[in-house]
Amino acid sequence: MTEAVNQPDQPEVIEGGQPDLFSKFDPLIEMRRNLLDSGVEDPFSLVMDRVLSPTTAICNGRETILLGTYNYMGMTFDPDVIEAGQKALTDFGSGTTGSRVLNGTYSGHKAVEQALCEFYAMDHAMVFSTGYQANLGIISTIAGKGDYIILDIDSHASIWDGCKMGDAEVVPFKHNDLEAMEKRLRRIPEGAGKLVILEGVYSMMGDIAPLKEMIAVAKKHGAMVLVDEAHSMGFIGPNGRGVAEDQGCLDDVDFVIGTFSKSVGTVGGFCVSNHPKFEIMRLVCRPYVFTASLPPSVVATACTSIRKLMHAADKRAHLWENSRTLHAALKAAGFHLGTETPQSAIIAVIMPDLERGAAMWEALLHEGLYVNLARPPATPANMTLLRCSLCAAHTAEQVQQIVGMFQRAGVKAGIL
Amino acid sequence: MDREATKARIDALIEPFNKKGVAITDATRFTDDLEFDSLTIMDFVAAIEDEFDIIISMNQQAEIENYGQLIDAVVKLKG
Numbered sequence: 001m002t003e004a005v006n007q008p009d010q011p012e013v014i015e016g017g018q019p020d021l022f023s024k025f026d027p028l029i030e031m032r033r034n035l036l037d038s039g040v041e042d043p044f045s046l047v048m049d050r051v052l053s054p055t056t057a058i059c060n061g062r063e064t065i066l067l068g069t070y071n072y073m074g075m076t077f078d079p080d081v082i083e084a085g086q087k088a089l090t091d092f093g094s095g096t097t098g099s100r101v102l103n104g105t106y107s108g109h110k111a112v113e114q115a116l117c118e119f120y121a122m123d124h125a126m127v128f129s130t131g132y133q134a135n136l137g138i139i140s141t142i143a144g145k146g147d148y149i150i151l152d153i154d155s156h157a158s159i160w161d162g163c164k165m166g167d168a169e170v171v172p173f174k175h176n177d178l179e180a181m182e183k184r185l186r187r188i189p190e191g192a193g194k195l196v197i198l199e200g201v202y203s204m205m206g207d208i209a210p211l212k213e214m215i216a217v218a219k220k221h222g223a224m225v226l227v228d229e230a231h232s233m234g235f236i237g238p239n240g241r242g243v244a245e246d247q248g249c250l251d252d253v254d255f256v257i258g259t260f261s262k263s264v265g266t267v268g269g270f271c272v273s274n275h276p277k278f279e280i281m282r283l284v285c286r287p288y289v290f291t292a293s294l295p296p297s298v299v300a301t302a303c304t305s306i307r308k309l310m311h312a313a314d315k316r317a318h319l320w321e322n323s324r325t326l327h328a329a330l331k332a333a334g335f336h337l338g339t340e341t342p343q344s345a346i347i348a349v350i351m352p353d354l355e356r357g358a359a360m361w362e363a364l365l366h367e368g369l370y371v372n373l374a375r376p377p378a379t380p381a382n383m384t385l386l387r388c389s390l391c392a393a394h395t396a397e398q399v400q401q402i403v404g405m406f407q408r409a410g411v412k413a414g415i416l
Numbered sequence: 417m418d419r420e421a422t423k424a425r426i427d428a429l430i431e432p433f434n435k436k437g438v439a440i441t442d443a444t445r446f447t448d449d450l451e452f453d454s455l456t457i458m459d460f461v462a463a464i465e466d467e468f469d470i471i472i473s474m475n476q477q478a479e480i481e482n483y484g485q486l487i488d489a490v491v492k493l494k495g
């Protein structure tokens with residue numbers, strides 16, 4: 001019965017054709033057809049024809065402000081980052097054509113791992129080809145058959161997939177519910193290995209976790225703790241190390257998972273840790289071993305970006321300012337938001353249903369604004385959300401423009 | 417633990433979740449017959465876990481499709 005958490009509805013044959021392995025997708029095909037038949041632009045096939053800056057692009061032929069990219073720190077067009085990438089491309093070629101443990105470790109891969117160690121002030125860093133693979137690899141390798149994983153029910157897909165791949169006993173608890181977590185920890189059989197998995201920022205609603213309290217409870221019960229800080233790196237915490245740093249409990253986190261695909265502005269994933277035996281992961285972690293390493297240009301851009309993020313206090317302050325301003329304005333305009341107060345650079349605007357959500361999304365696009373449309377089953381409580389993620393490169397004027405766009409689109413879509 | 421006594425306690429627990437008042441037998445399926453979604457399942461499982469002070473992991477839940485299997489699983493978990 002658990003499967004319902006991330007499984008589509010039961011298969012059902014629609015028109016013609018023999019049932020085959022694709023029959024299970026019929027309900028989703030049907031849902032998409034209904035949505036598109038209503039005449040809205042397909043929210044899941046947008047094409048960026050040209051990207052003008054971290055905050056603007058030509059989308060489906062229209063100049064558009066980007067408010068759904070997770071490019072929090074606006075590093076994608078940083079001149080130093082681009083120069084580093086171009087140099088590496090010239091000097092080391094377009095790709096490594098090999099695994100990190102064979103011919104795929106270049107000086108650039110070691111350099112970005114060193115930058116991560118310095119960024120987090122931790123002893124070890126291991127870079128993966130994506131953040132998805134970092135979660136998949138680390139979780140499935142450290143928590144195996146007979147071990148217990150206690151995790152928040154709203155965890156990212158890559159965390160769930162890592163749990164499944166490792167074959168540990170998986171025990172979810174209600175979102176951010178300290179008491180529910182503690183009860184489950186208490187019931188785990190004596191002597192079993194325990195891993196608690198939390199996220200700093202939950203990307204659907206943009207809320208943060210009470211990590212300090214939760215990690216203290218996890219440690220009291222002898223569990224190791226992994227925190228995914230994908231949506232906080234570079235932005236939250238005095239040094240941009242994330243929510244755990246902000247709440248003063250980073251020292252109690254055994255493994256931090258992160259990605260280069262958000263604040264860092266390129267692609268890749270990582271795990272940093274102080275565990276004395278951490279380096280053995282490089283030999284036993286299959287999603288690290290059995291895939292090609294990142295191209296030299298990518299690790300060079302990541303390394304440069306991470307080093308610049310260490311000294312980005314001004315940008316962090318401006319991003320907070322943007323988030324607070326937009327949150328307050330949308331709330332005042334009468335939108336229903338995912339959090340009462342701004343907790344991160346993500347603001348989730350809750351839509352009454354998928355139809356009106358899609359209509360609102362389209363009205364915003366016509367205004368010249370791109371946001372993420374999130375729909376069931378990926379969302380908590382099967383909500384339809386318009387997820388906005390702010391960027392340190394959004395100007396105060398752009399934020400005001402965005403507010404106006406939301407108000408007009410909200411009226412047009414019948415939400416306000 | 418006694419199956420009848422266990423069943424009686426679970427009968428009481430499922431009542432608030434059985435919004436449509438479906439007549440529940442051992443063969444009643446959670447997703448197909450009771451139309452439980454993932455959130456309802458989480459809350460229902462949590463209620464059972466708290467009542468019996470047990471853990472029903474997702475791995476164990478995957479094996480449970482109907483009401484009878486749930487009662488059997490709880491009886492077994494209580495030992």
Ligand SMILES: Cc1ncc(COP(=O)(O)O)c(C=O)c1O
Binds near residue numbers: 135199231
């Ligand atoms: C919480 C969380 N973890 C991991 C990932 C995966 O990151 P990546 O895009 O590097 O695969 C994401 C992003 O989609 C995420 O939101």
